Amino acid sequence: MLNLHALRLFYTVARKGSTTKAAQALNMSQPAISAQIRKFEKEQGIVLFQIEGRRLRLTPLGQCLLEPLEKLFRLEAQVLERMEEERNFPKGRLRIVGNYLATSLLIPRWAALFKQSRPEVEVHIATANSRTALERLVGFEADAAVYGLADLPLPADDELCWTELYRDEFWFVVAPGHKYAGREVALGDMLAEPFIMREEGSVTRDRLMRLCRERQLDPPRIELQFNDLSGTLHAVMAGYGTTFVSSLVAGGYVERGELARVHVADVRVANTIVLCTRRQSPPDPLVREFTAIAVRHKHSPGHGL
Structure with a gap:
């Protein structure tokens, strides 16, 4: 032995x-x-x-x-x-961790639908950056992790499995009365505008800075900074500056005419949203049910924050 x-x-x-x-x-x-x-x-x-x-x-x-x-x-x-x-949760427990986009826009709907069929199950939702979310999943501190591949690649781990949920994009958006609203402009012209962004370390801000480095362009001036997406978008809607944001977040605002997209020539930044779980045999029934709900209700959630 x-x-x-x-x-x-x-x-x-x-x-x-x-x-x-x-x-x-x-x-x-x-x-x-x-x-x-x-x-x-x-x-x-x-x-x-x-x-x-x-x-x-x-x-x-x-x-x-x-x-x-x-x-x-x-x-x-x-x-x-x-x-x-x-011992502690005889009726079951489900722990979900996601990045800010996931926990503010996607997971709440899925969790509510899950609780409708499993009211007795304890559901815990936590927000973390994508790397920490994946570490919590691997370390058995979470049962499912939702994040974007633009932030962190898929793990090369045969003990994990993932489900692709969305093919997202990052958009430049402005107020409907902005001079660039609905137009196609050059990236350099777009970057000359004052920007409103989330704090340093956010996925969208990091991706925008990476885009500037890739194109060898000076980064934009960040004139206003918020710790949440809602504040960022409402400042842009008020008519000042522009922002770079997930289409899942901005889509509803654009459809309602509260924001307008700017089409930047030769720029398309994609982001795939995945739900990652541990590979188990047999699969955990609660995780399997939550995953099925996420897949079944993965129509565009862009209705605002």
Whole structure:
């Protein structure tokens, strides 16, 4: 029988890079960790670490064990999570994390429809940047993550699966009375306008700055900055400046004539919205039901914030 405790000690030392850091993480003494790993190596007739001066170096076997051990401890975390959920949420729990666009515009409708058929289930929704959302999913802190691929590529992880929901675009939009409303203009002319944007680190702002770098153009002047999309769009509707925003967000405003799109020549910035979950066998019925609702109701949600 494998000594899982010793394997965990080995894995932690390998990931932390030293027994000192592993001892701090595990709240154990450094000699105790070293002794248990040596004992395990002797029992199994293997060598996991080699000492080079004052540093530890993984042997080829030690290196090969890292990936399967990571999967093993993920499965262990899933087992513990399921037992904990049964104790604390006997009727079920669903944890959804998404970027700002997802939690402000997409997930609320899906969650409401889910609760109509599953009123007894606890539903928790959290907002995070896309990278953190994916990390929470991988770390068993969430059951589903919704984000845009313009922000973070699909993970190369065979333990995750994803469903494409939308083919979104980023648009330049202005007030209907703006001189560029409904017109096609050059990117340089558009960037000369005063911009109203969300804070640094937002997906749309980062993508706009990347576009400027790709075209070797000076970035626009950010004259007003908001921490939410609603404030940004209402400032533009008031008649000052322009913004760069998801078509899912702006579509409804444009349809109602509250905003107007500016068509910028030779610029098309796409964004695919995906719902990412862990691959499980059998699939979690709550996650499967929520995913089915998201797919079934993925018509254009652009009705404003």
